Amino acid sequence: MPELPEVETIRRDLVPVVVGRTITRAWISPSAPRLVQLMPPEEFARQIEGQRIADISRRGKYLLFGLDSGLTWAVHLRMTGRLMHRERACPEDPHLRATFGLDDGTWLCFVDMRKFGTMWLVDDATLVTAKMGPEPLDESFDPAAFRGVLKRRSAPIKAVIMDQSVLAGLGNIYADEALFAARINPRRAAGSLSRQAVQRLHAAIVEVLHEALGDRGSSFRDYVDGRGNEGSHHLKVKVFRRTDQPCYACGTPVRRVRLGGRSTHYCPRCQR
DNA sequence: CTTATTCCCTGATTGC
């Protein structure tokens, strides 16, 4: 499940090998009829062929390829999507959903077991990213403004920080990790947090994302970077998927509960 | 406007 650190790692991997290249041929697998949004896959392939990639940016969990024509090719990996650059044609894989041949003979391969991944070709990237909240690693993520947003919400804090319109890029892994680092119970109503708790959470989110980025992301199951290699941050998580294992801080077994339809892991003693 | 639930999808895991 690629979240902000994983998508950013992929972006950084792809920039040196893909920016400046022209897409010479595109193929969308018939096995992925929902992959391309807003237009038929054939039209998408026809339109993207011949386009030169000018830059790659990221907004939350979206990868945004800026094309010379002004169009944006937006990609969301969702659960199991992988976007990898290869020197040769994409290897045989039952989950290969799309391939993009580049003008230097290299390839971009999109593999997605569960087929939740989506891509768009749009005039304006804001069509895809319009409702997204601030980037947690930008200046725009301000503690006072963050507190203002949380104050008006009664839902559990875990659900609120995973809401992409509140904050862009946090998913299940780093939401649990940030709440542990801030010593906040994931079930607490967002609006009930003290100024100090919000301050801790703000700092914890930034810290946790920076750490994970330094480790090139977490590879619990499906995530690999732009070269097909695993990250290492899953070896360092404090609570995520550590159900019943002792908390590193106090030894209390880590608890797992269901919250907002997602598994949530926390230490019942450290996170009151 | 908000929050909670269902759905999409398939390989891995669980339970009898």
Place this chain on the structure above:
DNA sequence: TGCAATCAGGGAATAA
């Protein structure tokens, strides 16, 4: 051991 049921989860859609 075998096979069906359940689980995993980002985000859109839907219900309340």
